[in-house]
Amino acid sequence: MNKLIKINPLDNVFAICNGILPGDEQEIDGVLVVFDKPLGLGHKIAARPILKGEQVIKFGVPIGSAIEDIPRGAHVHLHNLKSDYISTYTLDHEFISPK
Amino acid sequence: MSSLVQNNLKGYLRQDGRKGIRNLVVVAYLVECAHHVAREISTQFRNQQVHLIGFGGCYPNSYADKMMNALCTHQNVGAVLLVSLGCESFNRLRLQQTIEESGRPVKLVGIQSVGGTRKAIDEGIDFISSALEEIKSVPVVNISLSELSVGVVCGGSDATSGITSNPAVGNAFDLIIENGGTAIFENTGEMIGLEKIMSNRATTPLLADELKKAVEKAAKYYSIMGHGSFAPGNAEGGLTTLEEKSMGAYCKTGNSPVSGMIKPGDIPQKTGLYLMDIVPDGNPRFGFPNPNDSSEIAELIASGAHCVLFTTGRGSVVGSAIAPVIKVCANPETFKRMEEDMDINAGKILYNQATIKEVGQEIVQKILSLASGQQTCSEMLGHQEFVLGYKTFEPIGPSCLP
Numbered sequence: 145m146n147k148l149i150k151i152n153p154l155d156n157v158f159a160i161c162n163g164i165l166p167g168d169e170q171e172i173d174g175v176l177v178v179f180d181k182p183l184g185l186g187h188k189i190a191a192r193p194i195l196k197g198e199q200v201i202k203f204g205v206p207i208g209s210a211i212e213d214i215p216r217g218a219h220v221h222l223h224n225l226k227s228d229y230i231s232t233y234t235l236d237h238e239f240i241s242p243k
Numbered sequence: 244m245s246s247l248v249q250n251n252l253k254g255y256l257r258q259d260g261r262k263g264i265r266n267l268v269v270v271a272y273l274v275e276c277a278h279h280v281a282r283e284i285s286t287q288f289r290n291q292q293v294h295l296i297g298f299g300g301c302y303p304n305s306y307a308d309k310m311m312n313a314l315c316t317h318q319n320v321g322a323v324l325l326v327s328l329g330c331e332s333f334n335r336l337r338l339q340q341t342i343e344e345s346g347r348p349v350k351l352v353g354i355q356s357v358g359g360t361r362k363a364i365d366e367g368i369d370f371i372s373s374a375l376e377e378i379k380s381v382p383v384v385n386i387s388l389s390e391l392s393v394g395v396v397c398g399g400s401d402a403t404s405g406i407t408s409n410p411a412v413g414n415a416f417d418l419i420i421e422n423g424g425t426a427i428f429e430n431t432g433e434m435i436g437l438e439k440i441m442s443n444r445a446t447t448p449l450l451a452d453e454l455k456k457a458v459e460k461a462a463k464y465y466s467i468m469g470h471g472s473f474a475p476g477n478a479e480g481g482l483t484t485l486e487e488k489s490m491g492a493y494c495k496t497g498n499s500p501v502s503g504m505i506k507p508g509d510i511p512q513k514t515g516l517y518l519m520d521i522v523p524d525g526n527p528r529f530g531f532p533n534p535n536d537s538s539e540i541a542e543l544i545a546s547g548a549h550c551v552l553f554t555t556g557r558g559s560v561v562g563s564a565i566a567p568v569i570k571v572c573a574n575p576e577t578f579k580r581m582e583e584d585m586d587i588n589a590g591k592i593l594y595n596q597a598t599i600k601e602v603g604q605e606i607v608q609k610i611l612s613l614a615s616g617q618q619t620c621s622e623m624l625g626h627q628e629f630v631l632g633y634k635t636f637e638p639i640g641p642s643c644l645p
Contacts, residue, residue: 149408151494159406160481161593185593186402186481200481203405203494205440207487220483227436227484 148172148189152204157188157220159202170217177217188220200225246431247388247422247607252614254386255321259345260350262386263318264549265292265615269565270324270367271315272297273338274331280352280360281326284367289625293371294564296629298540303332306523306634309508309624312341313545317566321378322348324370326363329355336612340350363534386614389514393610394543394551395495396429398536401556401574402481404603405491407602408554408573408589414603415552415610416497420516421595426497427505427543429519431461432532441493441518449642453504456539457520461532464522468531495554504643507542511644519546520639529633537561540568550613552606560584562621564629567613570620571606586620 148158148170158172164183169176173192183189188202194214199206208227213218254262270293272281285295296314315323315338323342327335335351342349350370354363363420395412397404416426434441438458439613445451482488502515511517520544522532528564533539536559540551544566551566553559556573572578575590587606591597597605611621 149406149593151410151599161406161595182463184402185483186406188481188483197340202487203410205437205486205490207490208484221480221481225483227486 154204156191156201158191160187172217190214190218192216252386253383256382256384261318265319266321267292268322269320270295273327273333273335274301275299276328280363283364294627296564298631301331302635310545314506315342316345322374325351327353329353348377352395376557391549392425394427394548396539397554399555399557399559403573404556405472407592408571409495410599411589411602412495412552413497414600415606417499419608420499425514427517427519428496429521431458432465434458435462436489437493447645453643461522467527508545510547523634524637537628561628562626564627568621569617584620
């Protein structure tokens with residue numbers, strides 16, 4: 145069963161639609177990726193190499209930028225992805241309009 | 244591409260030309276002091292399409308007034324019983340007049356003037372018995388998707404909501420708009436970070452400004468309320484950034500152009516996709532904009548929604564007075580556990596048993612089924628939640644409805 149789902153064709157990440165276990169294999173773009181840790185429902189996996197500073201696209205829109213190079217198949221989360229807004233938006237700040 | 248079945252859809256024709264998919268009687272209390280009498284009356288007619296709504300406040304509020312006027316003349320409503328104590332400040336005579344002018348049977352029972360609880364209950368029961376007979380003669384006519392208005396809320400979200408139920412509802416919304424219908428989304432507090440993407444979908448530049456301002460207002464309002472937006476559980480569930488969380492909620496709006504912006508109780512006069520701005524204007528005065536899902540649902544209905552789509556991951560069970568609520572369950576495990584409460588199992592997308600598009604179509608088909616006599620899970624279980632509190636709004640400007 146395919147454990148990854150691409151929500152929008154523009155996305156550069158997959159969402160996990162079925163929990164991943166260590167040792168699970170998945171072919172992504174013709175390249176075989178072997179996962180080394182368990183990853184739960186809803187977590188993100190790079191669908192292709194994402195360079196540091198490049199925007200991560202999910203739902204067809206940017207959801208933040210990579211803070212390091214992310215290889216294809218790697219877990220995309222707080223350690224390598226940062227909001228383009230306010231890193232975890234704190235609501236006690238005046239609203240800042242996007243550029 | 245789509246193969247929607249639109250046969251034998253029936254609506255109840257009202258004098259203003261709107262068509263309802265239900266023909267029910269509303270019992271409305273106009274202050275909390277009249278709540279018990281109203282409830283005693285409505286429970287006499289259990290399972291007979293008699294729904295209880297009301298406003299508990301004794302102080303006047305123009306928002307609540309507008310909501311009650313809109314709800315009592317909703318196209319799903321055939322007749323109305325107003326239950327007043329007698330000394331509250333709600334403008335009962337104007338509400339009664341609004342309902343009369345809409346051509347619906349209406350009666351105002353004043354508990355003080357009729358001589359107390361028991362007499363008020365008896366008068367109310369008499370009226371409803373005759374009203375139920377009278378509304379059987381409301382003309383039944385054909386209705387199509389292009390004449391339906393559908394709202395959406397989400398509640399009890401989890402990591403699956405943004406992957407299954409919400410994009411599926413987005414597809415359903417696009418299908419509704421393609422077919423000439425009307426769809427309403429709300430909760431600007433969940434669009435913080437997306438105001439540019441959302442406002443880019445506006446049909447005019449002036450409307451785009453209004454949409455953007457509405458989200459900015461939400462950001463300020465929630466900031467004053469001290470209500471955070473990213474909980475530790477979000478990250479645990481795989482959500483990394485605020486944009487991502489907002490987008491998970493936002494994708495239920497689909498990809499159609501946004502035709503206008505309304506506030507609760509405003510009824511769009513044209514078809515299309517609308518943002519409902521639910522955040523009060525001015526500084527916070529009465530608490531959180533919508534303290535629970537039911538108050539959001541009531542606002543969508545007041546703005547003319549025939550039915551409301553409710554996406555849930557963890558599993559909400561609520562329905563609503565006046566309009567059916569369709570529960571779209573995001574999480575396949577929740578669906579399995581709470582199947583009797585869930586109308587649509589969007590979680591099967593995760594198991595590759597259906598595509599987002601297929602579930603979107605299934606949702607629209609479910610909406611259509613409501614116009615051919617079928618009930619939602621919450622209707623069958625007797626849910627009739629209703630919540631209405633205090634709010635303050637400025638009227639919308641001309642650029643909101645181009």
